[in-house]
Each structure stands twice: as structure tokens, then as C-alpha cells.
Amino acid sequence: MAVVVAGGGITGLAAAWELARAGIAVELYEASDRLGGKIHTEHVDGFLVEDGPDSFISYRPAAATLARELGLGGEIIGTTDPRTVHVRTGGRFVPLPDGIGLVLPTRMAPFLMTGLFSPLEKLAMVRDLLLPRSPAHEDVSIGWFLRRRLGPALVARLGDPLIGGIYGASVDELSLDAVVPQLRAAEREHRSLLLASLAQGRARARAAAAGSPAPKGSPFLSLRGGMGSLIDAIAGRLADDPNVRIRLGVGVEEVRRGTGGLSVRLADGGAVRADAILLAGPARASAAALAHLVPAAAAALGGVPHGSTAVVSLAYRADRLASRPGHGFLVARDEPLAFGACTWSSSKWAGRAPDGWVLARAFLGERSPGLLGRPDDEVVAAVHADLARVAGIAGAPAFSRVARWAEAMPRYTIGHLGRVAALDEAMRALPGVVIAGAAIRGVGVPDCVEQGRAAARRIAAVLGGSATVAA
Numbered sequence: 001m002a003v004v005v006a007g008g009g010i011t012g013l014a015a016a017w018e019l020a021r022a023g024i025a026v027e028l029y030e031a032s033d034r035l036g037g038k039i040h041t042e043h044v045d046g047f048l049v050e051d052g053p054d055s056f057i058s059y060r061p062a063a064a065t066l067a068r069e070l071g072l073g074g075e076i077i078g079t080t081d082p083r084t085v086h087v088r089t090g091g092r093f094v095p096l097p098d099g100i101g102l103v104l105p106t107r108m109a110p111f112l113m114t115g116l117f118s119p120l121e122k123l124a125m126v127r128d129l130l131l132p133r134s135p136a137h138e139d140v141s142i143g144w145f146l147r148r149r150l151g152p153a154l155v156a157r158l159g160d161p162l163i164g165g166i167y168g169a170s171v172d173e174l175s176l177d178a179v180v181p182q183l184r185a186a187e188r189e190h191r192s193l194l195l196a197s198l199a200q201g202r203a204r205a206r207a208a209a210a211g212s213p214a215p216k217g218s219p220f221l222s223l224r225g226g227m228g229s230l231i232d233a234i235a236g237r238l239a240d241d242p243n244v245r246i247r248l249g250v251g252v253e254e255v256r257r258g259t260g261g262l263s264v265r266l267a268d269g270g271a272v273r274a275d276a277i278l279l280a281g282p283a284r285a286s287a288a289a290l291a292h293l294v295p296a297a298a299a300a301l302g303g304v305p306h307g308s309t310a311v312v313s314l315a316y317r318a319d320r321l322a323s324r325p326g327h328g329f330l331v332a333r334d335e336p337l338a339f340g341a342c343t344w345s346s347s348k349w350a351g352r353a354p355d356g357w358v359l360a361r362a363f364l365g366e367r368s369p370g371l372l373g374r375p376d377d378e379v380v381a382a383v384h385a386d387l388a389r390v391a392g393i394a395g396a397p398a399f400s401r402v403a404r405w406a407e408a409m410p411r412y413t414i415g416h417l418g419r420v421a422a423l424d425e426a427m428r429a430l431p432g433v434v435i436a437g438a439a440i441r442g443v444g445v446p447d448c449v450e451q452g453r454a455a456a457r458r459i460a461a462v463l464g465g466s467a468t469v470a471a
């Protein structure tokens, strides 16, 4: 018998890694024919194309820690200098002002100088300094919360592109308490969000002046060989472990509990007994697996809405661009472009394109749902047309790729934490079964690594093996 892990994305793989290190036997079932889930790097004609994530944030160290454990410490790279990001608004590119934290300025001077907001819009933001705390104690949308204090321009040009973009959703749908609890805490402590953010900036500056090891460099990290090298490394190490068995192309369909204990029914009709089970697939797969045994858990998981997205990668000869691109640009809510953001991968990272070439990746989503359903050539034509117009590109892309992620982006909408609490409560009835993954406690790669490892530690504790598991 072993721990059965359902799902070979980064959550399931990190869990398998943690269990294996504790000497616990693992059987991992992955429904598709490859490991990695949304992490997928392709190498095409000298280009390194990321179909899913291209980075992990440095201030949540779980992904970098895992990479180092796997011997990839020397492969971790930061973004190139200088970090230049623009916002496309009002038909022009405006540089993101220096010192923007989550969504608010940590330094006043660049914010006062920025052309991102008109003088009147900036004046309207002063309201935040005077306004009392929000009367709402229950969860609200990030959009409502920010708009009330700082006005609609900040929501359209910073809130939506910076926060909504991560979830492929509007900030008017997303939960303040689940996505940015720090904004609620900032209001509680300082009342004014601007004052709170500026205080944070001053604290950072003081720490830097005092020579404290303040995090330097890029907040975004990746791997020289792309995000897929994390998957290759972990898969390789797991394959070498005689205690670990990985099966591709076989999904877990149902969790069962009988007199003999726990078991799973597999998509190929087989059944496997398990000491414990980790469901680390997408929410709908975990919900389906629990529908009979723990319907309340299935309902909570089913209550997490998912959006669709596509990553469109386009390669151009550098001399076809009117100007040298920075790292990329975010698109303000009211700007009529097919995509919500564009990364110039070849400028943001070293080694993503051969010399003399530019690699762009644009994100489609909720702003163009009709386009997502169109064939690849139409999607490419629409994205290229918009990109060529705004970035001054002559000629067609030399190559293009469309990576589609249908119903794959969990959205932490208002009430998300309530759904997670209901899930936890329901799962108390089934202590040997744990659920983790992007739909629950964080969508970022580091969050998923952390969830996978934490789930593994819980399972080890249930099995009585917690003493052997590293904290």
C-alpha cells in the first residue's frame, strides 16, 4: 500500500517529493500523458516558449527552495535590468511608475509625476486620506474596496491589470479577503491605503539604509531552461526512487471507503487500495472523485468558478519592431485590445529567443471570450493585428503558438474563504484524504508547491510518520 496522489501538476509532484523524502511510498496518477500540468515549456527553433507560467515570485520562497533541493539553484535567473513595464491606456504606453507595490505607490514622487492618471484623478485619490474605514466587514470585491477609496481610474489602470490579470478575471469579481487580505489589514491599521503603502515604502528604505539583507533584484524568478526544467528535475528524481511509482494517462475517478480502508477507482477501470489519498488535480476532478463519499466537499469545490485563457506566443525579427520593447505591458480595462497583457519574453529573460529575434506572449481571457473559441489561425491573426498596431511591427510573425487553457484558471471570487472553510469542515469526515491545488489556497507556483508539501506533511502525520518529515 502507498499514498495515492491524483494529479501530476506541481502541487501533486511537490507532495510526492515531500512524501518520498519521508520514506513514504507514493503512487502518482496523472490523467494526461505528461507531468507538469500548467507548467509546460516548449523548445522550438531556438525559442523557449512557456505555454503556462513563466516565473515565480521571489518573496514566496517555496518554489526557489524546491528548485535548490532538486539541484537547480544555479539555474535560477531573475529578469533582466532595467525592469520596464508599461500600461496601455488611452491609446498610448505609459511607464508603470517606480515603486508600485501590490497596486499602490510605496513612493510618492514617481506617483505624483506619472502620466498614468490625470491631475484630477490624482486629486480624487486624496479622498483615501480622509475616508473612514470600510463599513463592510463581510467579504467584498477588490474592485469595490479600491474604487471606494481611490476611484475608478486606479481600478481600471492598476487594479484590474495587476491583480485581475493573475486570475484572468475582473477585480469586481475577486475576493478582497482571499486574494489581497493585506489591503484589508492595511485599512484596519492605517485607515488610508495610501498612507499604509507609503509607510511600507519608508520601512523598506530604512531597512535598506540600515544594511539589512532586504530582498534585492527582480521580484520575478525563473529557470534558465524554463519552468519545465523544474518538472523535469522533480520527475527525474522521483523516477529514481524505488518507493515512487508514476502512471501517466490514468486519472483517479473516485475515492472509496470500505471495510478494507480507502481506495480509488481509476479511469482505466482498475482499483487501488491506499493508506491515504491526496487529490491534487483540478477542482472539478477532485469534486467528481468525492461526489458520493463527501458531497459537501464536492459542492464546495464545485463552487470555485474557473475561467479560460490562451497564451499566444509570437516571434518577430527584431528589426521589424519600431522600438526596442521593455519587459511587457498591461492593458487597462477600457483599452480595446484583444489581449489583457503582453510579455516581451526575449527582453524580460535571457535566452528565450535567438539573437536578432523578439518573442512576445499575449494573454487572452475574459476581455475576448468570443476569440477564445476561434481556431488558432484566427486567434493569431487577431492578436498579431493588435500587437502590430500598438507596438509598430511590420510584417507577419515568423512563428506562432497558441496554448489553450480551458476552464483552467480558478477564480477566487467573493466568499472564497467561506468555500475553503466548508471544504475543510466537510473533509474532517475523511481524515486520510487531503485536497490541495491551485483552486484552494493560492494559484501561484510557490503557493502550489507549499500546498503540496503541507498536504504531504499532514498525510505523513496521519500515517504516523510525521517525525521523519522535514518541517
Ligand SMILES: Cc1cc2nc3c(=O)[nH]c(=O)nc-3n(C[C@H](O)[C@H](O)[C@H](O)COP(=O)(O)OP(=O)(O)OC[C@H]3O[C@@H](n4cnc5c(N)ncnc54)[C@H](O)[C@@H]3O)c2cc1C
Residues within 6 Å of the ligand: 006, 007, 008, 009, 010, 011, 012, 029, 030, 031, 032, 034, 035, 036, 037, 038, 039, 051, 052, 053, 054, 055, 056, 057, 250, 251, 252, 253, 280, 281, 282, 285, 309, 310, 311, 405, 408, 409, 436, 437, 438, 439, 442, 443, 444, 445, 446, 448
Ligand atoms: C497561462 C498561465 C500562466 C500562469 N502564469 C503563472 C506565473 O507566471 N507564475 C505563477 O506563479 N503562476 C502562474 N500560473 C498559475 C500556475 O501555473 C498554476 O496555478 C499551477 O501550475 C497549478 O498547479 P496544480 O498542480 O495545482 O494544477 P495543474 O497544473 O492544473 O495540475 C493538475 C494535474 O492534474 C491532472 N488531472 C486532471 N484530472 C485528473 C484526474 N482525474 N486524476 C489524475 N490527474 C488528473 C491534470 O492533467 C494536471 O496535470 C499561470 C497559469 C496559467 C494557466
